Amino acid sequence: MATAQKDGVRCTASETRTAVSSSPRRPPFAGGERLSYDVSFGKVHVGSGEMRFIGRDTVRGHEAWTATFTISGGFSRFSVRDTTKSWFDSLTFTSFRFVQLLNEPGGHPRRDMQIFPERQVYRKNEEPERPSVADPVDDVSLVYLMRTLALEPGQCYEFHRYFEPDGNPIVVHVLRRERIVVPAGAFNAIVLRPEITTSGIFSQNGRAELWLVDDSTHAVLQLKTHLAFGSINLYLNHVATALRRD
16 A cells, blocks of 8 residues: 555545445446547647547457547647557456557557456566556546546545556546536536556646536546646547537
């Protein structure tokens, strides 16, 4: 439990610590959901992004859901084309496989993480197996898990499920409600600050904030984070399925 004491990555005394249910509510997404985004670095619009829930697949004989997260764009000599794909259990969101194809300054070309929850190990590309955790999640399956949570400002979820043990704990602060306008329209939103001790979009140093629709869909409206090469912002501009505007 020593990892729970990492500076800044924990629930605060003023928050209500809330357990993640072992039986999440009925998922508010279905196969074919596609959320499209405008992407900016700082204040400059540079490209597009997409979160796509593809639906059912199999991994090593396991039935799984699969979803992708893609960001592309750039300017001058700087450009990115990053695609992340995840295969995860439809009930627990436990990850079976996590693949990143990165085309960015300083990025690693490919990371293929084969995750074996039953043995609590994972393997990166062709490297030897490494220890994992019980009921592991990855960066993409975590987003879909967060969409199933009951979210009220002042709550804080703290759990040890990131597939790389050094990334734990995962902490999700539920910050506030607010009305926001994105290219797709005006929505009531609930704002989260997820933290993982990694170098990804939810890293502690990234100070990411995530805006979800404040209704049963909890679709991702907006994301702001800081990466090694600069700040990145995503703004929803189109959805493949209707969102309710309260």
